[in-house]
Amino acid sequence: MLNISGFYDSSCTNGEGWRSVIFFSGCPHKCKGCHNPETWDFSSGEPISVDELTSMVLKNSSYIDGVTLSGGEPFQERNIDELLTLINNLKKHNLTIWCYSGYKYEDLLINPMFRKLLDKIDVLIDGPYIEELFDPNLKFRGSSNQSVKYLTK
Ligand code: SF4
Numbered sequence: 206m207l208n209i210s211g212f213y214d215s216s217c218t219n220g221e222g223w224r225s226v227i228f229f230s231g232c233p234h235k236c237k238g239c240h241n242p243e244t245w246d247f248s249s250g251e252p253i254s255v256d257e258l259t260s261m262v263l264k265n266s267s268y269i270d271g272v273t274l275s276g277g278e279p280f281q282e283r284n285i286d287e288l289l290t291l292i293n294n295l296k297k298h299n300l301t302i303w304c305y306s307g308y309k310y311e312d313l314l315i316n317p318m319f320r321k322l323l324d325k326i327d328v329l330i331d332g333p334y335i336e337e338l339f340d341p342n343l344k345f346r347g348s349s350n351q352s353v354k355y356l357t358k
Pocket of ligand 1: 232233234236242278307332334
């Protein structure tokens with residue numbers, strides 16, 4: 206089971222196009238000024254199976270471009286196998302995968318489990334939110350230290 210704190214059927218502000226958004230429970234980064242502090246607790250939210258989550262997304266598949274994994278922190282070792290299954294299910298329907306992480310891409314790359322997940326993600330927005338570097342003009346990210354990495358283009 207995965208633990209999620211929230212789910213949007215569709216959003217146009219969490220990546221390109223219309224996207225379902227999954228907010229995973231648990232975040233170790235605890236950034237000052239975080240917009241989702243209710244997701245920090247790893248036991249918060251509701252447990253949900255991969256099959257249920259797949260169905261929740263696929264009922265939107267006629268009008269969404271993809272799915273955004275957010276949080277919280279999606280990169281958690283306890284979640285990796287189920288996330289890989291979820292992404293494989295969604296990719297069969299030509300949905301693109303965007304993912305937010307408080308970790309830097311370079312740090313994710315050195316963890317073999319996280320690397321497997323990176324291989325399935327189309328776009329990664331990486332790095333912690335740094336309140337002092339907040340810029341409202343940035344697209345898809347909150348602070349200028351974060352970057353939007355197109356991994357499959
Ligand atoms: S990584 Fe994201 S969810 Fe976690 S504390 Fe930072 S801004 Fe909040």
